[in-house]
Amino acid sequence: MKHQLKVVIYYSGLAYLIRLVNSLRGRRVTILTFHRIAKAGDSGLPTISVTYDNFQKLAAFVARHYEIISMTQYLELAKAGARPARHTLVLTFDDGCREVLEHGLPILEALGLPAVMFIPTGTISNGGVFWWDTVFTILSSARRPLLPTQVDDSSLSETMQRIPGILALPMRERKNAVINLVEELQNAPPNVGDRLGQLLLEANPNLMNRRVPRSALSWAEVTELARRGFEIGSHTVTHRFLHRLSTEEVRRELEMSRQDIEQHLGIKTDIFSYPGGKYNPDIAAVVAETGHVCGCTTDDGINSSDEDVFRLKRVNIWDEKVVDARGRFSKAATAWSLFAKW
């Protein structure tokens, strides 16, 4: 939708009306999903980043106008079948990105806002960079990346054939094509994206420069986050999409992730977020069987008080969702993203 129209809707009071209608229909809890909070010059996949300035403005805006509760508080309300008194937000972060501690936590602390971090525990243990950041950073680098000369992996052959065409595009189109490629690889069999990231990194060790942040928090940093008020939830061990795995592998991912968190933090977490939002009834059943009390998806929408807590809807936030046509933070755009759901 055109930004001007969002402005009209917001300042005419129509946005309030939309929120009221949703509220009357029982839809009162918007769960926001964040990933990375980037500073200017940081690279990595842009569709999961909100810049520091925009995050600061967004946090101040929602703190002023809305009730913010923790995930656990929301689950208690849902369990009791109770409706929050007014439209309420829950703040969630997926992937355990490191910048959340450095840039996000001080802002949330200053405003007294609760939040939850869902961590892929294997990535935390390995201190790694996520493959999607590696692939995006190398393939969209201004210096033309080198391609691996020998790829003895048939699952990658089709992708490797497409890459020269992507690299030949003008920069802006190239970036969009790489974002699309990453999205396709997210849905490919497990390890394909991971393998591509490794091969590109081996061929271009210099292109992953200082500007690529170490993506994941360390366990010491997760502990610090928890100590300063964050709830910690599970996001599996390896961040592989669960619909691609066998039931036994799904069970292992869920059980081991909880064990990792218990071992490192001394807490038993029971809240969970599906990597890539991928789930189905069988996966949701395993999430429940392994002792979890909820599953956060990436299905876009607002939750009602009788929502299926293993299929919680969320609203994914990145810069594009909160800025005007000139790229500046906009209350109208933010309100539209948060509440205009049918």
Ligand SMILES: [Zn+2]
């Ligand atoms: Zn994730």
